């Protein structure tokens with residue numbers, strides 16, 4: 710449902726007697742729908758004019774979050790995974806199984822909250838891809 714393109718006006722037309730926040734809740738989480746509806750949250754969909762529509766779109770496109778803190782111990786990551794001693798960190802290839810590359814959360818890396826796990830996934834994937842690419846080039850020449 711979230712991967713669809715929506716024409717806001719036709720979407721509003723489909724439920725003219727519903728309150729704006731409830732119509733938008735069909736495609737957004739309820740509290741976010743309420744936030745982007747602003748002062749028009751309780752207004753019926755058929756009463757939404759172009760000015761309000763622009764206001765909603767502005768709230769969606771310019772939605773900003775301020776990160777106030779990270780919580781130690783509250784990160785969401787699968788602890789455990791492939792032992793780091795069994796991996797060549799320069800290539801991410803397994804030392805035990807040739808041509809087997811281990812990356813991201815499949816590794817025994819358990820980062821703190823703050824993007825470290827995502828960075829692990831991206832960086833190790835990059836290293837593995839570069840390494841495989843390099844190996845392939847060698848075998849073609």
Ligand SMILES: Cc1cc2nc3c(=O)[nH]c(=O)nc-3n(C[C@H](O)[C@H](O)[C@H](O)COP(=O)(O)OP(=O)(O)OC[C@H]3O[C@@H](n4cnc5c(N)ncnc54)[C@H](O)[C@@H]3O)c2cc1C
Nearest residue numbers: 785786787812813814815820822823824825826827828830
């Ligand atoms: C709720 C939540 C919040 C998080 N918040 C943060 C955060 O704020 N900061 C942070 O750094 N990290 C966060 N993480 C952790 C971070 O998202 C993961 O560490 C990271 O996405 C792992 O990347 P990955 O590519 O190793 O694995 P994944 O992102 O899990 O990707 C694995 C992919 O493989 C696919 N797959 C599985 N089995 C098969 C199969 N047999 N065939 C084909 N495809 C398959 C899956 O569908 C999935 O798309 C969060 C995790 C969760 C669950």
